[in-house]
Amino acid sequence: MNRDEIQAKVKDVLVDALGVDDDEVVPTAALGADLGAESIDYLDISFRLEKAFGIKIEQGEMIPEAALQNPEFVKDGKISDAGMAELKRLMPYADFSALEEDRNVTRVVDVFTVDAMVKFVEMKLEKK
């Protein structure tokens, strides 16, 4: 499956799960900030991606919950340097440039753009 095909399927998943219009799902759109995704929506998206691509997504694989609750990585609501390194290791498909400037942990979900989702699926399909 090439990137265009993956992108088209990811778009369908996001339209179904989030109830947004086709044209809102652009590569730079953040699932939370731009498309209105809430925590339950990430579970819905995860289930739908599994079904659409025949992949298995473990709990905590898409959003690294364990890392975010580790006091070594997040101190007083800010992500430490060690935390940034760990997040980049766990999520090589995401773009962390904005988070480098503003280390607020509440901003982590902003790295989940449509493009990051597409790259995540590509990574999963390669590993299969």
Place this chain on the structure above:
Amino acid sequence: MRWIWIDRITALEKGLRCAAVKNVSLAEEHLHDHFPAVGSRKAMPIMPAPLIIEGMAQTAGIMVGHARDFAEKVILAKITKATFERDVFPGQTLIYEATLDRIDAAGAATTGTVYVIDPAGASPKRELVGVIELMFSHIDQNMKGLAFPEHNFVFTDQFMDLLRNSGFGGKR
């Protein structure tokens, strides 16, 4: 009045499906406000659609809870889809059929179909009322590490008694 929108569970297969029925009754107080007489229009008691969704949520919620032996606190988190084809009136019987699409530690996704039987109708056949897709969260496994009371406040005696009286054990 009690917040129980199903009267009996008719089928329960672990991890697969659950079916339940609800009889719509004029003894239900809210039907007299939904809708009352206004001007020249007479009273029109109609089963509110949100309560049909709640009936499905209770049916599917029991299915999801039962799949993990009621160890989890199962909370309705998202109504993914709810479409309705017809109204439902007092004296009719609602039939809820839920199937489990996917379950994991964080929660579950369910699909459900609602039917209605009209005992006074021309045909005893059941008619389609609608399709309802839901998502549930296992709140003890939430991402933020929030703590909830230890006892299971979701699967109360009300639901466990219903299960038992329907012939499905009902042990927590």
